[in-house]
Amino acid sequence: MLKVSHLSRCYGTFKAVDNVSFAIGKGEIVGLLGHNGAGKTTIMKMLSGYLEPDAGSVCIDGLDMARHAKQIQRGLGYLPENLPLYGEMAVADYLDYAAALKGLAGDDKIAEIRRAIRATGLVPKLDSPINTLSRGFRQRVGVAQAILGRPRLLILDEPTNGLDPTQTRQMRELIREISREATVILSTHILQEVDALCDRALIVSAGRLAVDEKLDQLRAGNSLLLETSAAKAGEKLQAIDGVDSAGPLEEPGHYRLALKEGTDPRTAGAAVAAAIVGGGDDLYRLQPEQRDLESLFRQVSEAGATQKEELSHAA
């Protein structure tokens, strides 16, 4: 449905997005995660056709954004980070205007506005000028305009930004509801948001895509941590059935063993233990590696910070 290839974008000489590629299938909810300034909004702007990439391409349903922006944008809903809402306008008038901009007219337009208003719980606020609404309701107006016309792809930049816990819960329910009909990519720096809503996480760090992983795979984990007296066990362990790679960690005798897909960690663990003990070495620790979004995010951020530091020293 969405294919992003080698996307890059600079602001002046600063590279905000650097060679990012990923693909999203129909019906997925994907979270784009990253620290402040990681490049999420810049990526979202390019996905929506609002900003042109310096290099790379965005294809939606086989159409290239560079050549078919108008056509693609008709089937796309976008909630930008700071949606310019016209404060003096009543909610109903604003949505009527937004629907017309999307090319909706006549009965279709009325039906779509009604649907968006109901989906976002905006019925009691229809006649209220936008500048009298709370932040949560303004955000709902933003989502309502994004879902007008039943877009097949929804791009939501920080949809729960600034919402209180109740509003956040309601917004998540709304996104889940919308995802029954549409593919959703949402950006956030809130890990729980991705945990609660998404099938997959993309983590950007310093403009680069550092992680692209399904959350159930992430939760299942597929690696072992080993501590042994064997000084150079790497090669021997790599030869064990089910072990994909055996990398030494910083401390001597510590290894991280990545397992091949479909390998049962218990079976591989037993073979690893037998190889260590059978070779006359001591086995101090062997356990599945605990992986969660938070530790992965921390790892990626630390790596990104080191990389930034190295770049600034080199400059």
Ligand SMILES: Nc1ncnc2c1ncn2[C@@H]1O[C@H](COP(=O)(O)OP(=O)(O)OP(=O)(O)O)[C@@H](O)[C@H]1O
């Ligand atoms: N118009 C611009 N001109 C210059 N630099 C910009 C511009 N827009 C963004 N940047 C810079 O590009 C980098 C990426 O910004 P971007 O807004 O994409 O990050 P983000 O991950 O969305 O951050 P946040 O979570 O704070 O919204 C940042 O360092 C930012 O300062």
